[in-house]
Amino acid sequence: MKKVLELRFWALYLTVFTLPMFMRLNNIFLGIFVLLGLASLIFDYKSWxxxxxxxxxxxxxxxxxxxxxxxxxxxxxxxxxxxxxxxxxxxxxxxxxxEKDKYSERRKQIFMALVWGSLATLIICYGNVIYEMVTRNEPLHYFFRWRHVNHRFTNIADIHPTYLGVFIVTAIIFLIHHKGDRPYLRYATILFLLIGLFQLASRVALLMLLVLVGYFLLMRIAKYRFQSIFILLGLILCLVVFNKIGSSYLKQRLFTKEAIVDxxxxxxxxxxxxxxxxxxxxxxxxxxxxxxxxxxxxxxxxxxxxxxxxxxxxxxxxxxxxxxxxxxxxxxxxxxxxxxxxxxxxxxxxxxxxxxxxxxxxxxxxxxxxxxxxxxxxxxxxxxxxxxxxxxxxx
Incomplete structure (x- = not known):
C-alpha cells in the first residue's frame, strides 16, 4: 500500500505539469492527487x-x-x-x-514539472500554428499575424494567455535561481520561454517580465550577473524581432500607448x-x-x-x-x-x-x-x- 501512496507525489507532478494546459486532464490529476493524499492520512497516519x-x-x-x-x-x-x-x-x-517535510524535499521537482509543462504547452501551441500555416499555405510572415497570437495561439491548449504567461514567468524565475547541470540547456529553455511570452501578446505577462529584469539588474546583479545579462539581451532581441516582423495587430497590442491607456x-x-x-x-x-x-x-x-x-x-x-x-x-x-x-x-x-x-x-x-x-x-x-x-x- 505504501508503494501505491507514493504515487501521490507523481500525481502532484502531473497536476503541475498539466496546469498550463488542458483543464479536464489537469482536473483528473488533481483529483487523483487529493484522493491519494487523503488515503495516506488513513493508511500512513503516523507520518501526518x-x-x-x-x-x-x-x-x-x-x-x-x-x-x-x-x-x-x-x-x-x-x-x-x-x-x-x-x-x-x-x-x-x-x-x-x-506531510510538509516530504513535499518540501520535492520542491525542485514540483517547479521543474511547471517548467516542463510550460514548455510542452508552448510546443503544442507552436505545433498548431505550423500545422495551420502549412494547411492554409500561408507565407512565413503570417507567423505573427493576429490569428496566431494571444487567444488564438493558446486555444489549442485550453488556456488563457495571461494565465499561461504567469506560469511561464514563474518557470523563468525558477530557472534563473536554480543552479543545476547543463547550463546551456537551461538558457536555451529560458530563451524559448521568452519568445513564447511575446507570442502570447499578454501585456501583463511582459510587464511581469520587465519587473523581473529590473529586479535582477538593480538588486541581484552581483549574484546573477550572467543570468541578468542573458535575460536582458533575450528581451531586447525579442523586442527587436517582434517589432520588425510582427503584424500590425501585435505591434498595436504590445508597443503602443493607446493599447494600454484606452x-x-x-x-x-x-x-x-x-x-x-x-x-x-x-x-x-x-x-x-x-x-x-x-x-x-x-x-x-x-x-x-x-x-x-x-x-x-x-x-x-x-x-x-x-x-x-x-x-x-x-x-x-x-x-x-x-x-x-x-x-x-x-x-x-x-x-x-x-x-x-x-x-x-x-x-x-x-x-x-x-x-x-x-x-x-x-x-x-x-x-x-x-x-x-x-x-x-x-x-
Missing part, C-alpha cells in the same frame, strides 16, 4: 501532523470567503454548485501541510466598485454578483461585457463586490503576509512569484478561475512548508 494545516491560513481563508459568498442569498444546492471550483483552497493545503477593462472596474459601495460589508455573494455587474455594465454602456458575463478583471475589486470589505481585507492580509514572509525569509524565488501574482491580479481575477486557484493553492502552500531557500540554490 494535521496541526500544520493552520499554517496554511493564507490559502484556506479564500475557501472560507467562497463558502460565505456561495451560500449568501442562495439556495443550499445552488450554494454547493458555486463552491465547486474552490475546493482546492482547502484540500490542497490540507494534503500538503499534513483599455476599457480599466473603465469597467467602476461597475464592481459601485456594487461594493452599495454593499460595503458583506458584498452580494455569488448568487447576485453576475446579474448586478451585468446591469452595471449596461448602465455604463458596456453591452459587450454584459453579453460575455465578464468578471471584474481585478481580483481585489472582485472580492470587494462579492464579499465586501471582509473579502478585500482577507485578500490584502493573505497576499501581503506571503510577500512579506518570503522577503523576511530571503526566499527571493517566492518573493518574485508572489509579486508577479499580485501584479497579474491587477488586471485578472485569478482566484475565481480554476487555473489561478490551483496555481495559488499549490505554490503558496509549498512556500508555507518552510524549506530553506539556500538548499534549493545548491541543488
Amino acid at each position: 501532523d494535521i496541526s500544520n494545516f493552520w499554517k496554511s491560513w493564507p490559502v484556506f481563508s479564500f475557501f472560507i470567503l467562497a463558502v460565505f459568498g456561495s451560500f449568501y442569498g442562495a439556495e443550499l444546492w445552488e450554494g454547493f454548485k458555486y463552491l465547486e471550483r474552490y475546493w482546492s483552497f482547502i484540500l490542497v493545503p490540507f494534503v500538503i501541510m499534513g 483599455d476599457k477593462r480599466f473603465e469597467r472596474w467602476d461597475a464592481s466598485y459601485q456594487i461594493f459601495k452599495e454593499n460595503p460589508f458583506m458584498g452580494v455573494g455569488f448568487a447576485k454578483i453576475e446579474e448586478m455587474r451585468n446591469q452595471k455594465y449596461i448602465d455604463f454602456g458596456f453591452d459587450e461585457a454584459a453579453r460575455n458575463d465578464l468578471n471584474a478583471h481585478n481580483q481585489f475589486l472582485e472580492l470587494l463586490s462579492r464579499n465586501g470589505a471582509i473579502g478585500g481585507f482577507v485578500y490584502v492580509c493573505s497576499l501581503g503576509f506571503l510577500l512579506l514572509l518570503s522577503m523576511y525569509r530571503r526566499d527571493y524565488l517566492f518573493s518574485l512569484i508572489f509579486f508577479a501574482f499580485i501584479l497579474a491580479n491587477v488586471t485578472e481575477s485569478m482566484l475565481v478561475r480554476i487555473k489561478g486557484i490551483e496555481f495559488f493553492a499549490v505554490f503558496a502552500t509549498l512556500f508555507l512548508c518552510g524549506v530553506n531557500p539556500k538548499r534549493l540554490e545548491k541543488e
Whole structure:
C-alpha cells in the first residue's frame, strides 16, 4: 500500500505539469492527487501532523470567503454548485501541510514539472500554428499575424494567455535561481520561454517580465550577473524581432500607448466598485454578483461585457463586490503576509512569484478561475512548508 501512496507525489507532478494546459486532464490529476493524499492520512497516519494545516491560513481563508459568498442569498444546492471550483483552497493545503517535510524535499521537482509543462504547452501551441500555416499555405510572415497570437495561439491548449504567461514567468524565475547541470540547456529553455511570452501578446505577462529584469539588474546583479545579462539581451532581441516582423495587430497590442491607456477593462472596474459601495460589508455573494455587474455594465454602456458575463478583471475589486470589505481585507492580509514572509525569509524565488501574482491580479481575477486557484493553492502552500531557500540554490 505504501508503494501505491507514493504515487501521490507523481500525481502532484502531473497536476503541475498539466496546469498550463488542458483543464479536464489537469482536473483528473488533481483529483487523483487529493484522493491519494487523503488515503495516506488513513493508511500512513503516523507520518501526518494535521496541526500544520493552520499554517496554511493564507490559502484556506479564500475557501472560507467562497463558502460565505456561495451560500449568501442562495439556495443550499445552488450554494454547493458555486463552491465547486474552490475546493482546492482547502484540500490542497490540507494534503500538503499534513506531510510538509516530504513535499518540501520535492520542491525542485514540483517547479521543474511547471517548467516542463510550460514548455510542452508552448510546443503544442507552436505545433498548431505550423500545422495551420502549412494547411492554409500561408507565407512565413503570417507567423505573427493576429490569428496566431494571444487567444488564438493558446486555444489549442485550453488556456488563457495571461494565465499561461504567469506560469511561464514563474518557470523563468525558477530557472534563473536554480543552479543545476547543463547550463546551456537551461538558457536555451529560458530563451524559448521568452519568445513564447511575446507570442502570447499578454501585456501583463511582459510587464511581469520587465519587473523581473529590473529586479535582477538593480538588486541581484552581483549574484546573477550572467543570468541578468542573458535575460536582458533575450528581451531586447525579442523586442527587436517582434517589432520588425510582427503584424500590425501585435505591434498595436504590445508597443503602443493607446493599447494600454484606452483599455476599457480599466473603465469597467467602476461597475464592481459601485456594487461594493452599495454593499460595503458583506458584498452580494455569488448568487447576485453576475446579474448586478451585468446591469452595471449596461448602465455604463458596456453591452459587450454584459453579453460575455465578464468578471471584474481585478481580483481585489472582485472580492470587494462579492464579499465586501471582509473579502478585500482577507485578500490584502493573505497576499501581503506571503510577500512579506518570503522577503523576511530571503526566499527571493517566492518573493518574485508572489509579486508577479499580485501584479497579474491587477488586471485578472485569478482566484475565481480554476487555473489561478490551483496555481495559488499549490505554490503558496509549498512556500508555507518552510524549506530553506539556500538548499534549493545548491541543488
